[in-house]
Amino acid sequence: MIKNKKVQEIGLNFIISLVALVMAIVVGGIIIAVLGTNPFEAYGALLKGAFGTPMATTVTLTKSVPLILTGLAVALAFKCTVFNIGAEGQLLVGAMAAAIVGAYVELPAILHIPLVLLSAIVAGMLWAFLPAVLKQKRNVHVVISTIMFNYIAQYFVQYLILGPFKTTEGAAAQTNTIHQTAMLPKLLPKPYVLNLGIIIAIVAIFVVYILLNKTSMGYEMRAVGLNRNAAYANGINVDKNMFLALLLSGALAGLAGGIEVTGSLNKIVNGFSPGYGFTGIPVALMARNNPFAILFTALLMGTMRSGSLMMQSSVGVSKNMVDVIQGLIIVFLCSEYVIRYYIKKRRSQGGLV
């Protein structure tokens, strides 16, 4: 019976996400049509851009990797009712740390890669630590403080790229290329781009799942998320758990930055992140914070990002249309209670669903 209910709940979540996706695509299509383009052509171009060639497919997969991790970051915090909008900033400093350790430390690959990724994780964690402290000690709203830290990270990284860590190999606004020993191994022969990062991201999914569902730490976090007062009454330290959730979330976002540097970019160029951290929010929301579902929603958002350039160049619809569609997905996801209400109503009237 309990099992049955769980399956039902997963099915319901799936329906809600699907409804939101379809509605967003339809409304997005209407906007495209109003602008004077055939929406089918536009979406066709988007898909072609994302999966048209084997090369494009590997690019799409690679672009989805940071989204898996930022999605996990947002979802993990959400499970404990912490809304971490700061994943973008945490990703930026994580990437920066990876670029520095990758380029200025010399070690054999077997040690170098873990060290680089670890430094990215620590940097991301540190960037989440400050808002977490501000919340716990001074009750500063996490949403506002993490947003502020995004801006601070953006300027800080820009300073490091243009200042102390500016490349010595040329005049471009970027860091030195990291050492060969710090680069993640490629999974496919050149020119395909897929690298070990996707495996790490999938492992991270399992780790987060186990952490949340099979450990007492995760149990406490979820308890806080489900009912703060009940958790408190049962002796769970609410503040401590929210603090931890934000730190772990920062760690995952930092790892996303580290993988982007070691796997794809191999250096940091000013403005390298196309908003991976922010896109993590729709990724997590659409997956209903389920770690395994994040794999698919990240791929979906990665597809949109990856195909949007083709859409822009071939049918002339701005690549920003993707932001509109993602915004619409969130809008329609917020109708969750409405969908639940009507399904419940139908059930109680003896209907099927």
Add this chain to the structure above:
Amino acid sequence: MIEYMITSTLRMGTPIALTALGGIMSERSGVVNIGLEGVMLASAFGAVVGSNLTGSPWMGILFAVAIGIVISAIHSVISVTWGGNQSVSSMALVLLATGLSGVGLKAVFNQQGSSPQVANLPNSPIFKDIPVVGEFLSSLSPFVYIAFIALGIVYYVFKYTPLGLRITTVGENPKAAETAGISVAKTRYMCVICSGILAGLGGAFLSIGPMNLFQEGMVAGRGYLALGAVTMGKWSPLGAFGAAMLFGFFEAVQLYVQTIPNNPIPSEFIQMIPYIASLVIMATTMNKSLNTGIASSGKPYTKFVQQR
């Protein structure tokens, strides 16, 4: 120097202050509206489109306000009628506004990154003939006066009118409000839409106030700063307005420091000033025991969500 700082503070503080007043309207009725950043962005774009189409910056303001109403109406449907998570819905607004202004730039002007230059709002020449202060007053944008008028109205509404009391009741205890015959949904819709109008004015100031074009990302967190101002001002119109002007002052300082020749501080650190200052001020003024805010803030009140 002092006059320069005052003018500059007013110029930088006005859009934040207008938006903060919007935040007050929405939050006092119990609806969190982090999406004001998005409203500002979309309205800044709308103002440029309006000014470009009609040639009149005043029509630009009207466009901006209209867009502010539309975007905040979406937020009120989600948060008031559907009972969705208000912080999350706000993020949707920011994404939507970012996307729509980018798509609009391409569709209306066939450009990327920024719009062409349009007619902007002149300063306030009507005050020119006043002795002594006339020159100073006429050098300010009309938006500055609009902001002060808005402050007067919002302050008056909350302090002296039954409407203000109703809004406060809805925000603090919607159930009690409903029992007293006040429509929670109507009040919240009205307040969120008012916040959209005010943030729309704030956004219009950014694009057709001292500037005369729209740039992607030109809001740069001012909508979030405005919300910080609301919290810091402890949800009072005067407090929030003052806090917003304080942020304006820090932005003015940042601009001033950048103009100092041979200044040893890297410009990136100077650009961080407003954000760091807001965090520091929030950290020093907030207190865990006090300052609980609006009791029913962020809690949906609709038939779709079970009431606890």
